[in-house]
Amino acid sequence: MVLLEPVEGRWAPLPWPSESLPLFCQVVIVDGAGGHGRKRLMVVGGWHPETWAQTDTVFVYDFLTCAWRRGTPMPGPCRSFFACAAVGGAVYVAGGHDDEKNALRSALAYDPDADVWA
Structure with a gap:
């Protein structure tokens, strides 16, 4: 995984945890509460x-600490x-398919x- 540093226009590798990157995962950048907190990169779901x-x-990457942590897994199927x-400041997941290909x-x-889901 690499990220673009926009000020200098450089691409830099982002260290990934020892686990493999999930296939077809979703990736979002989220600010802290109210949009004024620390920025984090989130990798959600996949195969x-x-x-x-x-x-x-x-998986949650904190740009301030330059460290990954495991977030609480998505609930439900x-x-x-x-x-x-x-x-x-929140991440929303909607729709998709369950493991039997039924639309959710x-x-x-x-x-x-x-670190909680609702």
């Missing part, structure tokens, strides 16, 4: 690269091909400061 099983994993967006009509909200 395990070896087993192709859907995953509920959440694992989902893939869902919409994901960051708004107002539910949505979740994740608070990265509290």
Whole structure:
């Protein structure tokens, strides 16, 4: 995984945890509460690269500490091909498919400061 440093126009590698990056995961940048907190990169869901099983994993990269942490896994059935967006300090996951390819009509909200899903 690499990131663009826009001021100098350089691409820089971003160290990844020892686990493999999930396939078809969603990636968003989220600000802290009220948009004034620290910026974090979140990698949500996807498929395990070896087993192709859907995953509920959440990885959070903090740009201030330059460190990854595991977030609380997504609740409910694992989902893939869902919409994901960051708004107002929260991350929203909507729709997608369960592991039997059934369309999901539910949505979740994740608070990265509290590390909880609703």
